[in-house]
Structures are given as structure tokens and as C-alpha cells.
Amino acid sequence: MFFMRTLIVMLAAMFCFGLQAEAQRPERGKRLTPEEMAEQRTALMVQKYGLNQTQTDSLFALNMRQMEQMKDMRPERIPRDSLQAMDKDARKAYRKAMKEKEAGMRERMKKNAEEYEQALRQILTEEQFAKYQEDQKNRMERRERPRRGTPERRRPFSDDFEEEDF
Numbered sequence: 001m002f003f004m005r006t007l008i009v010m011l012a013a014m015f016c017f018g019l020q021a022e023a024q025r026p027e028r029g030k031r032l033t034p035e036e037m038a039e040q041r042t043a044l045m046v047q048k049y050g051l052n053q054t055q056t057d058s059l060f061a062l063n064m065r066q067m068e069q070m071k072d073m074r075p076e077r078i079p080r081d082s083l084q085a086m087d088k089d090a091r092k093a094y095r096k097a098m099k100e101k102e103a104g105m106r107e108r109m110k111k112n113a114e115e116y117e118q119a120l121r122q123i124l125t126e127e128q129f130a131k132y133q134e135d136q137k138n139r140m141e142r143r144e145r146p147r148r149g150t151p152e153r154r155r156p157f158s159d160d161f162e163e164e165d166f
Helices: 004-022 035-050 053-073 080-085 088-123 125-143
Strands: none
Touching: 035 053, 035 125, 053 088, 088 125
């Protein structure tokens, strides 16, 4: 009887902890419209670089154009259930087509980014643009840095390495 009571209490506790963990999981945000994304990006840049009203208006128009272009480039994907329901050959063909679309999309995105930077150079002052470029450089360095738990950061399991190697 004692064992049964302990088992029930343990299961109830595990169930409650599971519910609590689920409740703390952040909700996935709704997808923002291009206008909302442009507003957020503009507001951030106004705050970071101290833009005047003329610059703000020009930047918002540029960001709107950029966000619309990004929206148009986003490929339509098949839902996962439909993809799993396909036979193997159809799935392979779909994935190959998506890879080709993504390769073309990368090129268009690179071209759009260059155009955006050229237009931004016209809007910002030299000091503001230099700060923007520095921020972009730092952002790219952060993206390329190994993340916590990736193989580059893990210690090897072998005892062949000396402590000073790390």
C-alpha cells in the first residue's frame, strides 16, 4: 500500500512539473506584416543613430520597399504532413526544386542587400553610416562565432590534451 501511494504521489508530481514546464514555454509570435517589420527596423535605427525626421521618413520608405521584396521572395512551402504523405521520389524532387529556388533567392537577397546599403548611404550622414557599418560587422562576427555546446567549444574526451591547450 505504501508503495502504491508513493507511486501515485510521484506520478502526480511529475505531471505537475510537466505542466509547469509547458506553461513557461514562450509562445511563438505571430508573423509580422511587412509594414510592422519596417516600423520596427526604422524605430531601432532612429534610436541607434539619432536620425532626423527627413531621414526617418526616407528610411521608412526604404525599409518598406525592402520588406515587401523579402515577402515576395519567401518561397511557398508544402506543409510537413503533405510532404510526409508523398512518395520518396516526389519528396526528393520537391526538395531539389526548393534547393534550386533557395540558391536563386540567396543571389537576389545579396543583390537587394547591396541596393539597400547604397540607398542607406544616401540617407545617413557619413558618421551614421560608419556606425551602421561597424554594427553590421559586429553582427556578422557574432553570427560566425561558435555557439555554446557546438563541437568547437566542447572539450575532447581524450586525456591526450594538456590543460594549457584550452
